[in-house]
Amino acid sequence: MNYYAKPVAHLIDQLSKLPGIGPKTAQRLAFYLLGVPAEVAYNLARSIEKARSTIQYCTVCGNFTDEEPCFICRDERRRRDVLCVVERPRDVVAMEKSRSFKGLYHVLHGAISPMEGVGPDQLHIRELLRRLEGGEVKEMILATNPNIEGDATAIYLSGLIKPLGVRVTRIAHGLPVGADLEYADEITLSKALEGRQEMK
């Protein structure tokens, strides 16, 4: 038995396909969109359509972009000799928010995961090797996540890139800002000790 008019049922059905949205939330969102001024709902629809039709992967770094190449790869003020390798486009956003990195990025679109059947061939590694061919890149910073998949990816890339004469580094692992030493696990603590720095 259908409780909704067909377009409403269709809207709820489409919204419930989004991650983390169950049928109740989808219903709430659908009724919200029907209740707000029409322009708000149309703006949302137009934004989704525009993002889907204009956003693509940058052919240089693999990040999401609406221009070719992306605004980071085009930026003349950025260092071209340092490349930061990340797993996902959202990691570029996280790194950019830190305002500490002024080089270029390369997005792998995943991480090596033996149990999920993700190997090096499924990642954008061939594109990375092509970028290194020019010899302009002197350092590659591996900013993969500090978990099993990120570690596996970092070990694989390090073995692949080091013989090319490029300096390969990995972002430091340690205690997050605001954390308690008491609750840190032994791997985090040992990594924090390895990466200790002299007081300035």
Add this chain to the structure above:
Amino acid sequence: MKLYKMEAIVLRARDIGGGDKLLVLYSREYGKIKVIAHGASKPSSRKRGFVQPFNHTKFLIQRGREIDSVSQCEGVEMFSFIREDLKKIGYASYLAELLDALTPEGEPNEFLFALLLETMRLMNNGDDEILARSFEIKCVGFLGYRPVLDSCAECQGQTGGRIHFSSGLGGVLCEACASADREAVSCDRGVVETMKVLLSWPPVKLRLLKVGRPARNQIKVLLRDYLKYYMEHELKSAAFLNRFTQGPPG
């Protein structure tokens, strides 16, 4: 609020959004169990480090209506040497995926828990490939699919002359019974003797076992085929291991 304690090895940890992780654990007390670790992907999480795959951790679990969740946890052994070597990551993933595939939820088996724990400990300076073969054959043995290696799996007679191995018939076949399974493969007597050793010796003693490359390759192919027959699918980490280790795909 109902809480219970357990000691477990993390087999898998999958991000499910919102910073939460779905964990597949193999516990000493309850066997395989799925739980949620809320906020475990966030840097500020106190659980974060202890719920990584292959960690041996003590958990305090809170019962939930649909799925239980991690209330507190404390690391026992982190096996950090595994994370520093791509092959070891591959082998540990294979052991975890195999145990996940072979065991149903909620059926405790202390032998399997102890076997996984001991095998992972020995990976620190042991022969990973031999430890993996020993884990495979012991695991299927504990679960009731122990391959028949002492006599012919078909006629129960002595295995004189050439011997064959049949996954479908569950072990070695004598020359006369080899035709009972068209897919049975010819194998060396030495390979069968090594498989008996892998089945019966405790993992800690396996460092005394010397196995040449041809025999390793044959055992790998036979056991992978045997496991595939019972699981009815191949493990994803097996393909990863084929790429990063020596030997034939199998």
